[in-house]
Amino acid sequence: MAGGGQVEAPAIGREGAGDGDSVSQVISRLVEDEGSALQAFYDARSHRPAWHDGESVAAFAAALHTLDTDGLIPQDYQADGLVAAHREAYAEGGSDGGNAGGNAGGNAEGNEREARFDLHVSRVLLTALTHLQRGKVDPRAIDGDWDIPIEAAELDPTAISRAVDAQRFEQAFAEARPAYAPYERLRAGLARYRTLERLGGWESLPARQRALRPGDIDDDVVLLRERLAIMGEVELMAATIEAFPGGVIEGPDPRHYDAKLEAAVRRFQRRHLLEGDGIVGQQTLAALNVPVEDRIDQIRLNMERARWLLHGLPESFVLVDIAGYRLSYFRPNGEIWRSRIVVGRPYRRTPSLRSEITHMTVNPTWTIPPTILREDVLPAVRRDLGYLWRERIQVLSPSGAPLDPWEIDWSRPGNVVLRQSPGPHNALGELVIRFPNEHMVYLHDTPSQGLFAREQRAASSGCIRVENIAEFTQLLFDDTDSGHDVRSQIERGETRNVRLAERVPVILHYWTVHPSEDGQLAFRPDIYERDDALLRALDRPLAL
Template sequence: MQSVLAQLSSDCPGLAAQLDAPAQLRLQAFYRQQNELPVWSASGRLSALRAQLQLLADDGLDPSRYPLPLDTGADNGLCTDIEISRQYLQALQDLHFGRLQQARFEPLWQAQPPTRDVDAEVLTLAATGLKDMARAFDQARPNTELYRSLRRAYAAQRQQPLADWPVIAAGPLLRPGMEDARIPALAQRMLAEGYLDSLPAGPEKTYGEALADAVMHFQSRHSLQADGVIGPGTLTELNISPTLRREQLRINLERFRWLAPDLEPDGVLVNVAAAQLSVYHDGAPVWQTRLQVGRADRQTPLLKSRVTRMTLNPTWTVPPTIMREDKLPALRLNPTYLSQQNLQVLDSEGHPLAADAIDWERPGNILLRQEAGPRNPLGKIVLRFPNPYSVYLHDTPSQPLFAKGPRAFSSGCVRVEQVLHLRDLLLSPTERGKTDELLASGTTREFRLAAPVPILLGYWTVQVGSDGALLYAPDIYGHDPVLLKALGARVQVLSAAQAEYKAQ
């Protein structure tokens, strides 16, 4: 086989045109594993591969991307064998690592860049498959519950006819108890997706209690404020088409293929889209809490790092973006803004400056700092982890915002509800006691963790909840349509999805 691979351009010109140098080297390594012999003439092996390729549809991958010749007995049998191997290796790679490159679509910064040998892992899976094809493909799939549960849900959904629900017209804010011409369509919408068992009794255009309960259930399943009020956010989620809802499952399977290598059995996992944090122990979530994440114009970055220290009773030095876009405009309008916000002016080395000596139109290289206290935007604790974005997890005095949804309010950092409980889960009892003492002192102190804790900030817009139901999150940063297009949705599906997002 090596002689054929070495002169593909002459022996197999059609195949050679489709192979780049890395793919050719991987094929050479694959055939070296098999003592330079053809591999697909063995009885039953090719049919087993065909069966596994068809099952990729349940993973949200298109089996037609891995076309196989009908037989291996043609005149160009060696070329055919190589072509089958090419598709085999590519399918395993796409299933294991993702069909798209994460770095191109949703880059994830890593404090310790991975050292994975993609070819070595694929070749190991491929060797297994020649003995047990089903086992190799199952090993290639991410072995995380996030992935496996969503795959089961997608496999079931794609076999069912698409639901059909009406579009709810735009209009004024709709609250329970109100009358509105859109109520019949809203009731049909809730009925179509199973949030109602039957249409409510009573006046047709009245927003009654049963329908409000159904809407609140819908809102809780879509990371919205579950108050029954139909505003722009809820209306947007209601009007996402059944086709796009199904496609959401497929694109998030791709995201979980990307994230799987970075998931650790113990640590902190943040879903930025849902503004939710989970603490994992032995591979299972043991606690969840709500977050506030960055607005669309100041997005929370995706990253993997380790929580190494906590700042207790933190001061807050205003970051450059907030200084430029928020604080300086406010100061120019209101000379008393500094005292109202308890802000101190410092030079670049941290020395105090007199505020009335600053030209606020051209302030130069200054800092604004807020001392520790109940009004400090960082609250009582900051959890810090190395990253180039100057983001961190922190407490906040803005507690009422946790009841909202979606919760994209910050300038990039992540505000944590029940931050003291998160601290308790990350520290030993001795460390918890020490931090309690330091917090009680009221002074700003740094506390280094004895055992750094892995943290992963990812982005996904649907997952399966603990009760088996699908939990959606608004696509707050508009990533879904881009990923949908890249994965190759049908043209009519894609254009419908784009139209929906453009209209929002």
């Protein structure tokens, strides 16, 4: 049944309900048709019932309600119906609820009912643990570009069995959830925003014809000040006469857009990847006015994304934060090297994937991919054939033989290959960092360095442009003992592949909430419009 509401006791099957079967024997028979996780759980218990004790069921039901701290919905796991279902399962003629093994010669129908109930509750427990560890939603169902392997949950059936017997359910949940600091920061942020929701959230700032600017004196500045103070900028709150009856208070005018408020607005803008100019225009106003309920949902769905990813991470790896426009290299020595990046446009999305960096291409040529050729380059060539010379693009046959551009009908060019010569002008710059993947994306340099100065940088055709890529490449060479100097490799002027002595894991992932180390949550624009589909899937009731 779907999550929530009254839980019906599992139906009693006619087959195999022998008069002499104990509850343990019925469990042993029924579990053969279940999944491997449930079989392993009962194997660890020698098929003893786990849920004969009503107190244990009640404790488990109470623990299920704590799943809301992970952004999951307790009703999905039937938290409000398990106790009643236990009473029904043990209501008529079954074995004594205190007898773990059941009565070998007892009521066969009752034993069957109890065994089916036991399997059902264990299935709920394992489902909850799996969702905490790996996520509730299958990312492949909502993201056609998803290319990160989905690994089965790693659950210890013996440890889970012991936790059930000791009624340590919240401990079992804690051991299942991702043991990484970003996940815990998201949990803390979710709790904080839910507190804000209980306190009434925040008042929206009214629409304005002109932006609020530093130096302005306006009633809306008071609302702006209060809004940012709610988010932690407590020094912005100005005392009011009403708070101190009979007192005379001198202080700054709360309607004045002063330097402290400007600094707080700039911090807010930077966290939300807005232009950090201190001016409250339409984009900043829209970000300020997102309701607390929507921010809670945004945190919840990014906790789900964290559960997809935050397990089995190596000590050293490269993480590409697509929606945050940032690359982080977690080095073997514990340091973290970070850089700004440019990612794919909304209609040419950078995919989510997991791979390993194998080599670099120095002074690369660029064979123009079919989509860019069709949509960008051919229209430019048709307007002006001189585009090929200005961009130093060769026209080749599929076998690599040079072709004369003047002899080609560019309205129907056929199966030609366009390749840009190496050099600083090349669209890939001077370096490409390669890793195997079906999407043909990679990390690379760019001659368009000015793009890195923008706050929002979805401007590529799917590959990732990396600021200071030569420094990054040298770190990869050094950390893998590859023995190469990146600058001397470039200065040789040759197009050549240079391999790493060891592969370096790389993960491309999409986050629209980033938990910083100081506990602040940075909310990013959903550039690929993926949040709504994930939220719908996350809130879809389960059938257990």
